[in-house]
Amino acid sequence: xSDDLEILRQEVLSELAGAADMRAWDxxxxxxxxxxxxxxxxxxxxxKMAPDERKARGVALNRLRDDLTRAIxxxxxxxxxxxxxxxxxxxxxxxSLPPPGTAQGAIHxxxxxxxxxxxxxxxxxxxxxxxPDIETDWxxxxxxxxxxxxxxxxxxxxxxxxxxxxxxxxxVLRTQTSGVQIRTMLSQKPPIRVICPGRTYxxxxxxxxxxxxxxxxxxxxxxxxxLGHLKGCLIEFxxxxxxxxxxxVRFRSSYFPFTEPSMEVDIGWSRRTGEIGGGEDWLEVxxxxxxxxxxxxxxxxxxxxxxxxAFGMGVERLAMLKNGIPxxxxxxxxxxxxxxxxxSDPLAPALLHxxx
Ligand code: DAH
Numbered sequence: 263x264s265d266d267l268e269i270l271r272q273e274v275l276s277e278l279a280g281a282a283d284m285r286a287w288d289x290x291x292x293x294x295x296x297x298x299x300x301x302x303x304x305x306x307x308x309x310k311m312a313p314d315e316r317k318a319r320g321v322a323l324n325r326l327r328d329d330l331t332r333a334i335x336x337x338x339x340x341x342x343x344x345x346x347x348x349x350x351x352x353x354x355x356x357x358s359l360p361p362p363g364t365a366q367g368a369i370h371x372x373x374x375x376x377x378x379x380x381x382x383x384x385x386x387x388x389x390x391x392x393x394p395d396i397e398t399d400w401x402x403x404x405x406x407x408x409x410x411x412x413x414x415x416x417x418x419x420x421x422x423x424x425x426x427x428x429x430x431x432x433x434v435l436r437t438q439t440s441g442v443q444i445r446t447m448l449s450q451k452p453p454i455r456v457i458c459p460g461r462t463y464x465x466x467x468x469x470x471x472x473x474x475x476x477x478x479x480x481x482x483x484x485x486x487x488x489l490g491h492l493k494g495c496l497i498e499f500x501x502x503x504x505x506x507x508x509x510x511v512r513f514r515s516s517y518f519p520f521t522e523p524s525m526e527v528d529i530g531w532s533r534r535t536g537e538i539g540g541g542e543d544w545l546e547v548x549x550x551x552x553x554x555x556x557x558x559x560x561x562x563x564x565x566x567x568x569x570x571x572a573f574g575m576g577v578e579r580l581a582m583l584k585n586g587i588p589x590x591x592x593x594x595x596x597x598x599x600x601x602x603x604x605x606s607d608p609l610a611p612a613l614l615h616x617x618x
Contacts, residue, residue: 264319267326270300274330278337287341291334301327358609368605372476372593375581376459377612379478382502383457386495388480391456393442395463396423399432401441405560406520421463421473435463439479440520443553443572446481447561452568454483459577469589476577483553483563483570489523492550492571496527500547504529504584506539513550521551521572538583545583548575 274294281287294301305323308316369377380390393401403415414420414437423433442458458479467473482491497511510530518524527548532541550573555565578590585604587593592600 264322267304267322270304271326271330274300275333278333281337281341284338284341284345287334287338291338294330294334295327301330367608368601369608370593370601371581371585371587371604371606372577374606374612375577375584376476376478378503379457379459379499379577379580381612382499383480386455386498388455388457391442391446391458391481392460393436393439393445393458395436395461396433397436397441399434401444402434402436402438405444405557406440407554407556407560408519412519417465419464419466421465436460437464438462438574439477440572440574442479443481443520443557444561447483447558447563452483452563452570453485454481454570456481467591469591470579472578472590472594474594475590478575478577480573481553481570482572483558483568485568487570489552489571492525492552492573495571496548496550496573500527500529503580504538509539512544514546516549516551518549518551520554520557522554524549524551526550527573536586547580547583548573550574 274290277290277293278287281290293299296302301323305327308320308323311319399415403412408414420437421435423435425432439458439460439462442456442460446454446456446458458481460476460478461474462477463474464471465473480495482495493513500511501507501509512528512530513525514528516524516526526546527550528544528546530539530541531537531543531545533543534541538545550571553570553572558565558568558570578593581587581593582590587604
């Protein structure tokens with residue numbers, strides 16, 4: 263190849279290498295292959311040459327044109343890819359972050375408490391089960407061994423829904439999450455290990471009661487489940503939830519229609535200072551017991567083969583104790599100042615606790 267062509271090749275290649283953006287690249291492309299480009303001018307000049315000369319020169323020029331066309335295309339693609347990469351980096355959006363400049367929301371203490379309960383029981387192998395807020399009287403009471411004359415069944419405590427013509431079941435707004443135990447035992451084969459957080463309703467309203475509140479139920483069914491498992495599980499839960507490895511926990515005999523024996527669970531507390539874990543006083547935090555043989559039978563389980571324990575707690579009550587919230591009604595007043603104070607960071611989810 264003659265010297266002038268080789269010089270042109272080197273010049274164009276070095277200009278291409280120096281072209282840092284598409285604009286510079288386009289200038290090289292037009293300056294080389296465009297209508298009045300340098301290579302185009304040489305190709306045009308071929309026509310004026312003597313046939314012999316033209317032949318050799320033509321071959322060299324065509325080869326040079328092919329080479330430079332490819333080099334220009336390659337460089338264009340590389341610049342294109344680099345520009346796209348730079349945009350992707352510059353415009354990267356982390357969709358899990360709050361939009362810049364907007365006020366950051368907070369997780370409501372109820373949601374947070376449910377999240378923490380789920381994390382703690384999740385680490386113990388429980389999964390979450392759900393049931394409807396509008397429950398049949400059978401799931402909410404009868405299947406749970408609650409006699410017809412039980413005071414919880416009165417209109418005074420329970421919201422009954424108007425009868426539906428043609429539908430032969432009484433419906434209530436569920437007064438407890440315990441009905442989810444029944445639904446779970448009817449729909450899943452044991453062994454079972456579930457918690458059931460959810461809304462519950464009772465005709466009650468004062469500083470510590472609200473017509474709508476939340477409970478978290480627990481149910482474990484297996485072939486060798488004992489009271490020891492119940493105690494170990496609940497002591498572990500309470501100590502992790504309140505973040506107090508030596509929290510005193512007391513089991514006090516009690517009565518629930520659906521468990522036998524039944525126990526109320528208390529934690530150590532100081533009435534004077536309100537400190538959890540301190541002082542000589544006890545505070546009731548949840549109900550529990552071994553699932554009653556009649557409840558197992560109502561769900562088709564033979565109590566000679568299957569045993570289990572159950573428990574139920576008020577989510578508001580535990581959240582109030584944990585966060586020092588004095589009035590239950592404040593949970594539902596939608597006061598943004600309250601939420602800013604008691605709410606928690608949405609970007610710091612409850613961690614999976616691995617026990618104390
Ligand atoms: N359902 C009971 C209530 O609302 C709480 C409860 C107590 C649930 C003992 C249970 C249990 O599963 O075993 O007061």
